[in-house]
Amino acid sequence: MIVVDTNALMMPVECDVRLFDELRRLVGDQPLVTPEAVVAELEKLADGNGKEATAASVGLDLVDRCEAVATDADYADDAVLELASHPDATHAVTNDKPLKRRLLDAGVPVISLRGQHKLAITQP
Template identity: 50%
Template sequence: MTERVAIDANALMMPVEVGVRVFDELDRVCGDYDPVVPDVVADELATLAAGNGEAATAAAVGADLATRCDEQETDGQYADDELVALADAGAVDVVCTNDGPLRERVLAAGTPVIHLRGRNRLTRTHP
């Protein structure tokens, strides 16, 4: 079964920030999956990439990686809320994020989360 995996901005920024090859790790953890990026996440990455410093570099890499994903249109303006809404509605099967508060909200919605475990590996946590 192909899973729909929604990916948060901080997960797409992991290659620069913590050296994680996100798609290689998702391949390992999920097997067959369709990556999805909400449009508000793509917008967040574009805004961050316009800045300066390491965060801007990480966001630029993340924005480039986001082009490998299906972009999901959303109605809201806040990425975390839209990721939770997608999870709650069953529009995605799992959310990939390393944001602790978002991880808890997604798990509370009954959706598994893929997140960083250790230095450079992703793991799946179930509600």
């Protein structure tokens, strides 16, 4: 399973990335999960104004393509790390640099933006 972070779901608007096509290109068809804390973060961001709110609204539409999973963590980054540390998790998707470092330190391969409209995998 692939764990998807908040900013990954916002990439289609913010970075003009075809997120699901890129994930299929990199890792094939795998189940996508996102923590419920990520859904809550998207809802909060979508209530604002501007490009970030628009990206979050699109992210909320896209989150339907993922399974929302409950975690012990309330903070989205901690929840992503919790799910990505599960034995069934193969990758996490994020552009958040501090979270990416935490994931790599935990031995989790990270899929993130590389170049203008492409994703790439960074191995721990």
